[in-house]
Amino acid sequence: MATYAIGDLQGCHRHFLDLLDLTGFNSTRDRLWLVGDIVNRGPDSLSLLRTLMALGDTVTMVLGNHDLHLLAVAAGSAQLKHGDTLQPLLDAQDSKVLLDWLKCQRLFYHEDEYALVHAGLLPAWHTEQAAMLAQEVEAIIHSDQFQMFSQSMYGNAPDCWQDTLRGESRWRVIINAMTRMRVCSPKGRMNFSYKEGLSAIPQGLLPWFEIPWRASKDATIVFGHWSALGLHLTPNLIALDTGCVWQGCLTAIRLEDRKVFQVPCA
Structure with a gap:
């Protein structure tokens, strides 16, 4: 049995296949770990979701932004943006099942x-x-409360964690960290404006994974989201967003031996 972790797919169904x-993935014995951002910007989110759903328990994935x-x-709390490619999925007969x-x-x-986190x-x-903390938010997303919460899900504040946070502010911080964060201050205050690579990070900010006192250093974090970072491998870090939707490539890594597989995305 092998476990393949794969970077941001963003509707690139053909490249995923x-x-x-x-x-050499075998659905009867192997597993897939997906770092989120499964849909949008690429050409075929609909087929991709159908394929993933059909794979059943073979797939372990986390949600991205x-x-x-x-x-x-879909809940009526947001509008499609310029560059979104979600309409065919929203219009599909099996849209509700997939969503x-x-x-x-x-x-x-x-x-x-x-x-695994986005x-x-x-x-x-x-x-x-x-x-x-993720389970708190997952319970909201899975419930009828999501339609109401999704109206206030967006926003950059609060930008740091406090144990005293409650309700929507607490859930927003959790979502922002797990689905949007790239850099933060040495004290853990998130910055959402910076989207470039490691070489141009402004003074006073660090990649979230380079904060010296980070409490999650005991785990190997598998994540995506940061396409300008690209493939970034250290003993306890696996970054897999290599910009497939931006004409980069789609990357997988076999966790058992860290062998990397890539296909170009023209």
């Missing part, structure tokens, strides 16, 4: 020494705390 062929955007649009399946996915997943973890959170 090409990557599975390249890895584009996935949450789709759910908010209900998507709503039931996790925000964070932890197994043995690995943790964007990152705030430095104050150890993996056990992150799992509990």
Whole structure:
């Protein structure tokens, strides 16, 4: 049995199938870990969701910001943006079934020494705390409360974690960290404007994973979201967003031996 972690798919169904062929993936014995942003910007989110849903328990995935955007649009709490490619999915006859399946996915997943998240973890959170916080938000997303919460889901404040946070502000911080964060201050205050690579990070900010006191260092974090970072591998970090939707490539890594597989995305 092998476990293949795959970067942001963003509706690139054909490249996903090409990557599975390249890895030799076998759905009867292997597993897929997906870092989120399954849908949007690419050409065929509809077929991709159908394929993933059909794979059943073979797939372990977390939600990304584009996935949450789709759910908010479907709930009537957000509008499609320029560049979105979600309309065919929203218009499909099986749209409700697919969206209900998507709503039931996790925000964070932890197994043995690995943790799976779309964007990152705030430095104050150890993996056990992150799992509990994610479950709070997952319960909202999975419930009828999501339609109301999704109206206030967006926003950059609060921009740091406090244990005293409650309700929508608390849930927004959790979502922002796990689906939007790239850099933060040495004290753990998130910055959402910076989207470039490591070389141009402004003074006073650090990649979330380089905060010296980060509590989740005991786990190997598997994440995506940061396409300008690209493939970034360290002993306890696996970054997999290599910009498939931006004519980069789609990347998978076999967790058992860290062998990397890539297909170009023209």
